[in-house]
Amino acid sequence: QQQVKQSPQSLIVQKGGISIINCAYENTAFDYFPWYQQFPGKGPALLIAIRPDVSEKKEGRFTISFNKSAKQFSLHIMDSQPGDSATYFCAARGQGAQKLVFGQGTRLTINP
């Protein structure tokens, strides 16, 4: 019940296309859902995050869509650029919990 399932494992998108990464969870106590971006040899950096009282959050080219009833959330990257090539992790955290539960990660490659 503590798992967050992320798909796909890897994704190749053409420059200018839309990249979509999906995550699903079981634990209804989760109340915070961040996405992290990680470049090789670097630590993860927070990209965007959402709480379950909102169905969508947009920051620049990055959008999180959240479906509370389906217990799913997804990251959409519009107008994908080669610089977006990285590994993306979704995560979840319960209220008052100190531990982030990470998905398995998606390696995104944007072809020029």
Next chain:
Amino acid sequence: DTEVTQTPKHLVMGMTNKKSLKCEQHMGHRAMYWYKQKAKKPPELMFVYSYEKLSINESVPSRFSPECPNSSLLNLHLHALQPEDSALYLCASSQDMRRPGNTEAFFGQGTRLTVV
């Protein structure tokens, strides 16, 4: 300043060595974390310190010994490691996540550890 600084960036150590990883933040965060990350895997939580007290130990072997000397510093002491302990060790900090509204965790760049 939203930076978490880790030193060293790279470390090679033998199985009989003793070494330490260091982490520093000046954001006034009162929670600090150690994570271990293997290649192509997500970060795995090892330890959480909250207000300089150890609050979570994820059943980590005793050859890893954390220390939080003050609210800005976090160390990870290493002794008698095994080759399978080779990984990227990440430090992170945040406000106290047990309080409502405190959410974001900032990660350092990591220490790439190789045990030979």
